[in-house]
Amino acid sequence: TLLDEPRTFHLGMFEIGKPLGKGKFGRVYLVKERTSGFICALKVLYKSELQQGSGVEKQVRREIEIQSNLRHPNILRLFGHFHDPKRIFLILEFAGQGELYKLLRKESRFPEWKAAQYVAQMASALQYLHRKHIIHRDIKPENILVGVHDEIKLSDFGWSVHTPNRRRATLCGTLDYLPPEMIKSGSRDNTYDEKVDLWSLGVLTYEFLVGEAPFEDTPVMTHRRIARADMTIPPFVSAEARDLIKKLLVLDPDKRLALEAIQEHPWILKHCVKGE
Numbered sequence: 104t105l106l107d108e109p110r111t112f113h114l115g116m117f118e119i120g121k122p123l124g125k126g127k128f129g130r131v132y133l134v135k136e137r138t139s140g141f142i143c144a145l146k147v148l149y150k151s152e153l154q155q156g157s158g159v160e161k162q163v164r165r166e167i168e169i170q171s172n173l174r175h176p177n178i179l180r181l182f183g184h185f186h187d188p189k190r191i192f193l194i195l196e197f198a199g200q201g202e203l204y205k206l207l208r209k210e211s212r213f214p215e216w217k218a219a220q221y222v223a224q225m226a227s228a229l230q231y232l233h234r235k236h237i238i239h240r241d242i243k244p245e246n247i248l249v250g251v252h253d254e255i256k257l258s259d260f261g262w263s264v265h266t267p268n269r270r271r272a273t274l275c276g277t278l279d280y281l282p283p284e285m286i287k288s289g290s291r292d293n294t295y296d297e298k299v300d301l302w303s304l305g306v307l308t309y310e311f312l313v314g315e316a317p318f319e320d321t322p323v324m325t326h327r328r329i330a331r332a333d334m335t336i337p338p339f340v341s342a343e344a345r346d347l348i349k350k351l352l353v354l355d356p357d358k359r360l361a362l363e364a365i366q367e368h369p370w371i372l373k374h375c376v377k378g379e
């Protein structure tokens with residue numbers, strides 16, 4: 104079936120179901136693989152649209168190359184891909200509860216126990232990626248899906264790269280989640296490493312608990328507030344959660360709490376059963 108080692112795939116293998124979402128570059132459908140009955144998500148990308156973007160087609164190839172080799176419960180599986188003259192198709196694991204940011208908007212903010220479980224799963228996914236010298240670089244609620252049992256599925260590796268990244272930082276994500284070292288201009292080496300994902304995890308933790316990003320403002324002000332790590336954490340956030348956020352949203356990348364330490368942080372231990 105689909106889970107076996109890579110084979111060639113084609114559209115006729117799938118029975119197309121309901122649309123799951125419409126992204127910037129194409130639509131996603133719920134599909135069933137005919138022979139095995141296996142349910143998955145099919146992302147359709149139009150080559151015409153990709154060719155317009157600067158090097159976007161290369162990004163999709165890199166995503167396919169990176170994500171096809173990833174196997175982790177909190178990383179959305181890419182089972183395979185194929186293309187026809189006009190389109191590229193990504194065969195993806197189906198995430199039963201869809202996009203995390205929709206759940207977040209609906210609940211406005213998550214209870215601390217739920218936020219802690221999501222952060223612990225994100226830290227586990229990032230530990231797996233960083234051990235493989237992959238930085239995601241675009242961690243934000245829009246790129247996280249949720250499975251039927253509330254398990255986090257980090258997805259959309261369109262922007263992930265292998266470290267160390269000697270390329271100049273390009274403005275790739277929404278400003279809210281960008282770490283200071285990626286928006287700092289002027290300094291000679293605008294390089295960055297996997298610690299950018301630690302900053303974004305801090306922003307994510309804040310947004311889970313508060314319902315909005317810590318530096319949300321006008322673009323100019325957001326830029327300035329990120330550069331100064333200028334944020335206020337509302338009083339309803341517990342002392343332990345506040346402690347973790349402040350240990351991740353640190354300007355100096357080397358002083359950010361390491362992923363292993365996040366798993367041992369009191370706020371995480373309080374809400375997460377060990378070895379879950």
Ligand SMILES: O=C(O)Cn1ncc2ncnc(NCCc3cnc(NC(=O)Nc4cccc(Cl)c4)s3)c21
Nearest residue numbers: 123124128131144162163196197198201258259261
């Ligand atoms: O999210 C939804 O809309 C709805 N939804 N609901 C449930 C569900 N289950 C699985 N997947 C879904 N959606 C697809 C998520 C993606 C995963 N990987 C991607 N990769 C990508 O888009 N790459 C890409 C494209 C264009 C340019 C470049 Cl550079 C890279 S998109 C699901």
